[in-house]
Amino acid sequence: MNKKELRKYFTEIRKAASCRESDALIFQRLKELDIFDSADTVLIFASHRSEPSTWEFAQYLLDKGISIAYPKCGDDGVMTFFKVKTLDKLHIGKYGIPEPEGSIMDIPQITDKTVCIVPGLAFTVDGRRIGYGGGYYDRFLSKYPSIMTIAPIYEKCIAEDIPTLEHDIKVKAIVTEERMVICNE
Numbered sequence: 001m002n003k004k005e006l007r008k009y010f011t012e013i014r015k016a017a018s019c020r021e022s023d024a025l026i027f028q029r030l031k032e033l034d035i036f037d038s039a040d041t042v043l044i045f046a047s048h049r050s051e052p053s054t055w056e057f058a059q060y061l062l063d064k065g066i067s068i069a070y071p072k073c074g075d076d077g078v079m080t081f082f083k084v085k086t087l088d089k090l091h092i093g094k095y096g097i098p099e100p101e102g103s104i105m106d107i108p109q110i111t112d113k114t115v116c117i118v119p120g121l122a123f124t125v126d127g128r129r130i131g132y133g134g135g136y137y138d139r140f141l142s143k144y145p146s147i148m149t150i151a152p153i154y155e156k157c158i159a160e161d162i163p164t165l166e167h168d169i170k171v172k173a174i175v176t177e178e179r180m181v182i183c184n185e
Helices: 003-017 020-031 034-038 055-063 136-142
Strands: 068-073 079-084 090-092 098-100 115-117 148-152 173-175 180-182
Touching: 020 055, 020 148, 020 173, 055 068, 068 098, 068 136, 079 098, 079 136
Parallel strands: 115 148, 148 173
Antiparallel strands: 068 079, 090 098, 173 180
8 A cells, every 4th residue: 555545544443443541551651651751841742533642641741840842833844843831722723733822932942851752643663654644743853863752553553564765754662552662773
């Protein structure tokens, strides 16, 4: 299957797999990771549709005093993250996805202690991913190869193989409702 066909296929798989119990297991596994205790900022996506819900995990991070930032996609194909102090500061933006208002003062400094929670439709155990086709995360992550990238996904969305291009960026870890996978480079 080509990427377009895979997107359609895994969208249906994800819809069927999506449930609150699986979301809770995925984010319980994330909460157990020590990396968040030393993170300067967690870049997190606002889940929508059938994505594993990130809302409770984002609130958990805020309650622990960990800085979080959400992406805003520009018309120029560039994605910029903006820190938020409360989840009610998000509004429906481009593509119908909640995003921050954001000002230049809210842009986090990206360091080797920054953690990025990466969305996707499907992943392989070596970290390859199928996103939504806009390339926003690939462009962003190519600038920051040292940050830790973690993908929350349903176990049924782990693929044996995904066609990728040279510019596609792999994630470093995957968390499902069943396991955590450290991806090999």
